[in-house]
Amino acid sequence: MSSTLGSAIDASASALDAQRVRMEVAVSNLANAESTRSADGQPYRRRDVVLESNSFGAALGDPVQATGVRVAGVLEDQSEFQRRYEPTHPDADKDGFVAVPNVNVPEEMVDMLGAARAYQANLNAISLIRDTIQRALELAK
Amino acid sequence: MGEIRNDAAVMAALGRQMTRAVQRQAVAAGNLANLDTPGYQTKEVRFTDALDDHLQGGVTVAVTNKAHLGGPAGSASGPESGNAAGLQSRRDGNNVQLDRELLAMGKAASDFSAAQTILAAKFRLVRYAINEGR
Numbered sequence: 699m700s701s702t703l704g705s706a707i708d709a710s711a712s713a714l715d716a717q718r719v720r721m722e723v724a725v726s727n728l729a730n731a732e733s734t735r736s737a738d739g740q741p742y743r744r745r746d747v748v749l750e751s752n753s754f755g756a757a758l759g760d761p762v763q764a765t766g767v768r769v770a771g772v773l774e775d776q777s778e779f780q781r782r783y784e785p786t787h788p789d790a791d792k793d794g795f796v797a798v799p800n801v802n803v804p805e806e807m808v809d810m811l812g813a814a815r816a817y818q819a820n821l822n823a824i825s826l827i828r829d830t831i832q833r834a835l836e837l838a839k
Numbered sequence: 840m841g842e843i844r845n846d847a848a849v850m851a852a853l854g855r856q857m858t859r860a861v862q863r864q865a866v867a868a869g870n871l872a873n874l875d876t877p878g879y880q881t882k883e884v885r886f887t888d889a890l891d892d893h894l895q896g897g898v899t900v901a902v903t904n905k906a907h908l909g910g911p912a913g914s915a916s917g918p919e920s921g922n923a924a925g926l927q928s929r930r931d932g933n934n935v936q937l938d939r940e941l942l943a944m945g946k947a948a949s950d951f952s953a954a955q956t957i958l959a960a961k962f963r964l965v966r967y968a969i970n971e972g973r
Contacts, residue, residue, distance in 0.1 A: 706865035713872035720875070749876045762862040762884055762920050764869030767876050816874045819937055823868045826944050830864060833955045834857070837962065 702762060706827050709764035712752065713820040716767045720747045720813040723772055724806045731801040734789040741789075742799040744775035775800055846961060853958045859886070860951035866920050867943040870935050877931040881923040881939075 723745050730742040750770035753763065777800045785794030862884050873879040926934040 702861050702865045706868035709865075709869045709872040713874070716872075717875075749873075751873045751876045751879050762866060764865040765873060765879075765882065766869065767872045812875065815937075816871075819871050819874065819941065820868075822941065823871050823944055826948050827864060827868060830861065830948055830951050833952055837955060837959055839959075 702764075703827055703831055705766075706764040707824060709766040710820045710823045710827070712766035712768060714817060714824075716747075716749055716769050717813045717817040717820065719769050719772070720749075721810055721817070723747050724810040724813065727801050727806045728803065728810075731799055731803055731806075733799060734787070734796060741779050741797050742801070744777075744799060744801045746773050746775055747771075748773060846965060850958060850961055853954045853961070856954040857951050857958070859884070860947045860954065862920075863947040864944055864951070867940045867947065870940045871937070871944070873933070874935050874937060874940075875933070877933055879933045879935060881926055881935050882920050883923040885919045885921055 727744050730736075733742040736742045748770040749767055752766045752768040779797040779800050781795045782798050783794055784790055784796045787796045790796045866882050866884050870881050923934075926936065926939075928934040
């Protein structure tokens with residue numbers, strides 16, 4: 699029983715981790731929404747988190763185990779840069795256009811909100827599981 | 840009440856109820872963890888299968904409530920978890936519903952709590968008997 703509850707806490711904790719990464723990536727996308735130069739000389743490319751489910755208990759042969767989640771990778775969004783007419787900008791091309799990052803601010807805000815809600819839900823789950831463990835321990839009193 | 844022969848049977852049934860509640864909670868926690876995983880399908884514990892397994896084992900069922908599972912405490916057949924049916928998938932192929940999973944967790948927690956309270960009361964009675972009513 700405790701291993702089932704243990705796997706449940708592990709799964710929720712892995713989700714907290716994954717959602718935190720999602721939040722960090724959304725924040726760095728927002729922070730760099732106007733960065734026209736990055737390490738490779740190009741404007742900043744929007745990053746995206748890829749999540750993947752990860753079964754902890756499958757190897758142990760227990761059919762009822764919580765499935766965790768993990769970050770499979772952080773990928774760069776290869777969509778086109780936006781072009782903005784701004785002739786006075788130092789990075790403007792000869793026609794006066796500046797390539798600005800392919801970051802869509804409202805989209806990042808929604809993503810952050812989703813990550814925050816999911817984080818909260820998993821935190822809630824952990825406290826419920828802790829309550830269950832506490833109740834189980836009370837039997838020994 | 841004729842089916843309940845002794846305290847041990849009741850305690851075993853309560854123990855099973857607690858185990859089931861924990862399993863439901865673990866599966867719901869896994870679903871919550873995968874709230875945003877593309878392609879993830881909601882999992883659930885299959886109780887009817889577990890019940891059938893118990894009944895086909897030819898054991899006498901001692902139940903204190905219609906919702907309890909009977910059978911001996913150390914039954915070999917365990918419950919399976921499978922994909923939940925009848926849920927609408929989102930565009931990324933994920934069909935986890937936040938409210939459904941939180942509700943399942945809360946319900947499992949209160950089921951566990953109820954069984955724990957009764958089991959603790961049972962233990963108190965047994966202890967009372969052992970101490971000859973002192």
